[in-house]
Amino acid sequence: MTRLDNKKITLDTLATLAGVSKATVSRVLNGNAFVSEDIKSKVQLVIAETGYKSKTKSLNFGLDIKKVTIISGDFLGNAHSFYNEILSGVKKESHRLALDLDMFLIKQKTTLEQIENKVSNSSAILLIGVDNKDVLGLIKKHNTPTVIINGNDFGMGISSISPDYTLGGQLVTNELIHLGHKKIKLVTSQHRYSLVQRTDGFRHALDLNQIPYDINTDVLDLSSYARDILGNEALQKRIITGQAGMDFGASEILDHAVENGEFDGYSAVFCVCDMVAYALLDAFENHSIAVPEQKSVVGFDNLEMSTMTSPSLTTISTNFPDLAKAALHMLIKEINQTHAFTSRLSVGVSLIKRDSSAPCPI
Template sequence: MSTPGRPVTITEIAREAGVSVPTVSRVVNGRGDVAAATRERVEALLRARGYRPQRAAAARARTGLLDLVFDDLDSPWAVEILRGVEEVARAAGAGVVVSAVHGSATAARQWLHDLGSRGSDGVLLVTSHVQRDLEPWLQERSVPLVVVDPAGVPPAGVPSVGATNWAGGLAATTHLVGLGHRRTALVGGPPDLLCSRARLDGHRAALESAGLAMDPALVRQGDFHQESGYREARALLELEDPPTAIFAASDQMALGVYEAVRRRGLRVPEDVSVVGFDDLQLAEWASPPLTTVRQPLAEMGAAAARTVLSLADGQEVSGTRVELATSLVVRHSTAPPRRSTVPPRR
């Protein structure tokens, strides 16, 4: 129940109606995707409690700021996302406030406090789980939220922008299988991330399509950074029957794979073929230039920024999930396999 003299909030309405905050928001905004009985119950409560939407007031108080929140910033991957967001924001006359929470609850609370102080017009959350209390907090203040490359499935009604990770994993492994590789390994990303699981599933689908079983010994878990690519590739190359090709689920891990191959006394691609994922600028300048799956990172950031700006202007957006296409970029790090990939042990 609301306190006399204080405006009622949609969280309170949702609690009384026994529905979610996004459902109340959809009723308030006249959305059609709410059951008739639920809509009637919510509308009755809105009238009874004298609820007044705050969107118009929020629109009058626009600050010209967008909040872009990363879990981590120590990657060229993040810079590409930022580039796309900043380009769209600049064209719209908006500034971008960049934060990194590093998976820390304390840092996340500090960011939320700072967000409340500066009153940003919208929030872009990158590769992170949406905290349970974040969406209601933003809803109360009419601050739109868009998730970029979500770590998991976003809450209902929250728009997200990602890439076709499954198709990218499929394309990478299909390319290697097409060259004749039958021992193809995967160095994947963190398993709690949706993109990591999708790339693994695409890898598995490509093998199955070629009539090949996925050997669990050839699937290793990294963290998208170079050190983990080196560590996991070294373990793979020390197997009694090592892979002839390695699909690394990020370009940075692929560079770590390069180093593991070099230290083993082997060469890319003569002894081990390598495919990455992302197509960062460093991929073209690697030695040899890296075959990789292009993820349209800047375009993803730009699409998310356009969406959050539209929502901040009170516009409806079509669909809540956008996936931009990945594509395979073939360079010089892949070749047909040789009969022997590892020199004899001494």
């Protein structure tokens, strides 16, 4: 669509191009919480394509909110992290909504007192990848409007939004089964709920296809392996506390696991994230195991590096900018208190087929 002269673009123009009413366009421009995401996306696409600039300097949030505090972990700066895509999406949408952002990173030595000081001085909060019960408790104590991105409040006191990890686990496992694989190993670490959900999807796909599943042999839990097989409780602690890197310590474990025969008899491996898959590709290469000729390997997250590994990695993709946009609009609902309940939303994921998966060789 060719960009028009902004002076000639009216709400009627936008409504006609989007195929909606003028009132609907107005609601989208003013951040009304009751416009469906499909309609909102359609209107926003027309706005972007026409180059329309709203004359309104900021949207009406019902409360005097000018700034949103982002609370996250120091993993946010990791170059191989999808959290950077989420942050980029939050920045873009907050700019469109005329909202300022204030960043607070929880590091290893950050105290609860420091976190509470930040929470108590915040008008609204986005928690990115943080769902620690102590942090959530502080937010509930101060009754601050909050949405968790990529996390959950098990007490359902704080709304959250995440990729549909269970569906992703099911999609990638179904793909391997479709390729003829019956012996599939899962490499994971069960210290976060989002990782447990991927395991649930893996198990569900096996059950639906009537493939036997034994949690003791078909799942390699990295934190348990560090403790029980390597006798390395320090590594286990680092994995559980998020200090072992974005691959959950896989680069320190998987060479030993391959040599120890953990993958013998398996034709395919589902790695709980791309970073774990990268470590496994390295370990297989070190032991002259060809991928995908001898074993297929799949990941989860569709990080940029997934197109550059050898072979390129089959994985699961999420539209993180859209997830970030939806999270901000959920936060607007919390600010406006347009409902008396919390919500837990999942956004869709998709399978990206690349060269690391192939038909079962045996």
